[in-house]
């Protein structure tokens with residue numbers, strides 16, 4: 174088992190290589206270290222190796238780690254798990270980003286509960302790009318209406334789209350890949366909402382960061398390939 178700094182160097186090199194092949198600047202792809210189920214000391218190790226953005230899926234666990242790591246300057250916390258109504262206040266108060274918003278009601282609560290002393294909460298709308306029945310996310314058919322509603326909220330910055338493709342969708346040659354279709358949806362949305370800062374495509378995980386970057390990902394969410402296999 175390699176140490177976090179070696180794994181991180183390997184992921185960073187993969188990002189740089191994928192960006193180069195896509196004719197993109199590697200600095201246009203931000204690394205979000207997905208630290209769900211990892212104890213605080215593992216995040217501290219990643220921080221010492223240079224990581225500043227951490228993605229968490231479970232609110233209670235995230236709040237505990239934020240507390241334990243409050244001596245570290247400059248961490249940016251991203252919430253990437255499903256958001257129920259009873260979690261919005263803590264997310265609005267303790268995170269810089271939420272990637273998994275798929276309903277207007279949730280966005281409105283985050284807006285109302287965002288402390289005005291903080292910058293607007295950065296939000297990505299999660300898109301169920303392959304129309305999977307059991308998966309969270311707004312459908313493409315409903316995306317524009319949702320985005321128009323979210324764009325009105327003063328304490329929210331609508332930054333872009335997040336997606337998790339269906340298993341094997343990226344390898345399915347019979348329909349254009351899920352990442353490319355998400356990128357096309359963002360482009361459409363920019364035309365509909367020219368005043369929103371729509372600059373973000375949150376897509377790509379350990380197994381598929383390369384095709385995501387080829388399609389324009391600006392945030393890749395990497396867990397396993399930084400921290401190792403999750404035990405829980």
Ligand SMILES: *Cc1c(COP(=O)(O)O)cnc(C)c1O
Pocket residue numbers: 207209230253254337378379380394395396397398
């Ligand atoms: C767990 C998780 C990831 C990271 O997945 P890995 O395959 O471990 O890199 C990324 N995004 C979301 C939404 C996750 O829940």
